Amino acid sequence: MAQAAQVDYYHERLLDAIEKAKQVLAIPLDELKLANECDARYIYCMSSHGIGEPPGQQELTSFITVSERLGNRLWLHFALWQLEYTARFRGDWAAARQFGQQGMAVAPGGPTLLSTVQQTEAETGEFDRAEELLQVLMTPMVENPVNPTFHYSAAVMVTGQNSWIAGVPREPALPHRYTDFVLSSPFAIPLFASVTDIGRALDAPTTGNLDTCQSAYKALERLRGQFISVMAIDRLLGHLPLATGNVPRTVGHFDDSLAFCAKAGFRPDAAWTCWGLAAALLERTGDGDRRRAEELLEERAPDRD
Amino acid sequence: MATDGGLRNFWRKGLRIATELGMPPLQQRIETLILGMGEAPASAYPDGLIQREVEVLILVATGKTDREIGEELVITTRTASTHVGNILNKIGAANRTEAATYAASHGLGAGLT
Numbered sequence: 001m002a003q004a005a006q007v008d009y010y011h012e013r014l015l016d017a018i019e020k021a022k023q024v025l026a027i028p029l030d031e032l033k034l035a036n037e038c039d040a041r042y043i044y045c046m047s048s049h050g051i052g053e054p055p056g057q058q059e060l061t062s063f064i065t066v067s068e069r070l071g072n073r074l075w076l077h078f079a080l081w082q083l084e085y086t087a088r089f090r091g092d093w094a095a096a097r098q099f100g101q102q103g104m105a106v107a108p109g110g111p112t113l114l115s116t117v118q119q120t121e122a123e124t125g126e127f128d129r130a131e132e133l134l135q136v137l138m139t140p141m142v143e144n145p146v147n148p149t150f151h152y153s154a155a156v157m158v159t160g161q162n163s164w165i166a167g168v169p170r171e172p173a174l175p176h177r178y179t180d181f182v183l184s185s186p187f188a189i190p191l192f193a194s195v196t197d198i199g200r201a202l203d204a205p206t207t208g209n210l211d212t213c214q215s216a217y218k219a220l221e222r223l224r225g226q227f228i229s230v231m232a233i234d235r236l237l238g239h240l241p242l243a244t245g246n247v248p249r250t251v252g253h254f255d256d257s258l259a260f261c262a263k264a265g266f267r268p269d270a271a272w273t274c275w276g277l278a279a280a281l282l283e284r285t286g287d288g289d290r291r292r293a294e295e296l297l298e299e300r301a302p303d304r305d
Numbered sequence: 306m307a308t309d310g311g312l313r314n315f316w317r318k319g320l321r322i323a324t325e326l327g328m329p330p331l332q333q334r335i336e337t338l339i340l341g342m343g344e345a346p347a348s349a350y351p352d353g354l355i356q357r358e359v360e361v362l363i364l365v366a367t368g369k370t371d372r373e374i375g376e377e378l379v380i381t382t383r384t385a386s387t388h389v390g391n392i393l394n395k396i397g398a399a400n401r402t403e404a405a406t407y408a409a410s411h412g413l414g415a416g417l418t
Contacts, residue, residue, distance in 0.1 A: 091326035125329035125357060165330050267322050268331075274319030275335050282338070 001279050010191045012223065013273045014047040021047065034070040038078070041066065045082045052264035054086055077107035084113065088120055089227075096120045111137060115154035115195075119230050122165040123268060131170065134158050136145035141178070148182040153195040154279055156182070160202030161230055169206055194220065195229050205243045213243040224256065232266065233259045234275050242280050250280045329357050351411050352395045359413055361388040362396075366405040366413070 005020035015137035024032070024040035025143045041063040044054045055063075060082055067075035074178050080103035087095035100117035104110070114137040121130035137158065156179050162170045182196040201216035203209070217240040223233045238253035254277040316339055323331040336353075354362065354410075357378075364374045375385040389401070398404040 091322070091328070093327060101321060123328050123330065129382060167330065167334055268328060271319045271322035271326070271328065271331055274322070275338065278316050278319070278335075279338055288397070 002036040002043070004233060005040060005043040009043045010189045012190055012194065012226075012228075013226065014050045014226065017043050018045040018051070026121055034066055034073070035075075037066050038063070038070060038072070038075040039101060042075070042078050042082070045085075049085060049089070050228060052225075052227055052232075052260050052266070054089065054264060055082065058087060062134045073106050074110075077103050077110050077113065081110075081113045081116070085116065088116065089264070089266045089268070092124075092125055095119050109136065109140065111149070111151045111154050115150070115158055116230060118158050122162050128161060129167060130158075130162055134162070138175075148185045148188045148192060150192055150195075152178045152182050153192040153199070156196045156199030157202070157229055158199070160199035163206045164202040167206070169203075191228075194223060198229055198231070198233075198236060201240060203238050210242075210244055216240060224253070225260065225263065227260070227266070227269075232260050232269050232273070234260060235269055235276065238273070238276055238280070242276075247280055251277065255279065327357055327360075348393050352397075354392065354395055358388055358392050358395070361385065362392050362404060362408050362413055365389060365392070366408040368405075 001020050002024045005017045005024065008014070008017035008020060021040040021044035024036060025044065029037075040051055041059070041191075045063060048055045048059075058139070060079075063079040063082055064076070067079040080099050084096050084099035084103060087093075087099060091205070096104060097120055100120065101115060101127065103113045104117070107113075114133055118130040118133045121127070121133065134155065137151060138155050141155065159170070159175060179196055179200050182193060188196075197216050197219045200212055201220060204212035204216060217237060222235055224237060226233050234253045234257035238250045238257060241247075241249040242255075254273050258270060258271040258277070261273060316335055320332060320335045320339075322328075323335060360378060361374055364377060369377065371385040371389060372382045374389075375382040378385070389404075393399070393401075393404060396404065396407045398407055
């Protein structure tokens, strides 16, 4: 059942994954193998983040406890990653750094944690540090280019993300060959393909690649209402039609993103969405559009944070 | 511009969260947007200083080197140096001593952030 939950998660069926993980965790502890419990807790936490209902402190603590009892460094790494994840989404950068460093000390080079700790550095303006971490992430890929593992998806996503946050293309440029490698592979796990699509979708508006804006939108639209890897998908979807001038569609996605972030308590994402929505509404400078923007924002502003 | 109070409130909400959490790139994007509309940004700090720069300024005022600032704020020395350079430009200080004087005169002391 725990492994079935994993399959659901990696195929982006988050509600099914949560349901199966709950069934595993309902098994009496003396009958449950610790490894299976870790499996279930990991999938439960990740899927809960994904639907905007982050795990509570008790669930996070239980994951740490069981991974320590199991004495498995990989699971402890994943448990610490969940703490980093939760802190980062709240915008608690100090806690996110602390848990990220602990997790990297337990399992240096783990691509999952390496792919997300960089977000804290980029969001706080520490791009040099973010790019140092990106180089660490990419090193094994250079040495061992085999299958489309998560390293490849993560490298594409992080590169796009750094450029997006900076507002200008950052070095290294988006590794297009990695994008093609993942998306053309018949073996790519759906979640990894989506993370790759997120990376190219983040890169496309910054570099003005309208074709990629359209194809990435098409690939990611089915994931609206979810949070994947580093951001609310609706926030990302909002920026893509804006690049081609479809402001009404953009506003609809940002509206969904604000509601999602408010429910989940994802404040950094909410702040970025505020900026995106304002930028979208000001895209057209006519008085009529200005008035329409004011009306929309007057209606929405009181309820949002 | 008189009728777009809602728009301003919305920007300010984004700016408030970004300032409170310490997200300089987003702060800069929002401020750029506001400046594009012909408004001065409603910065919480004098002379356009952002949250991170105030944190650095406070440490400069206590006599810390860029390396020590980097260690304290968990950032690279190079990044700390960049912040210090930006601060000196913004406040019009010629050196760290003048920056320390500026911090004291503007009530930017330890515990503020």
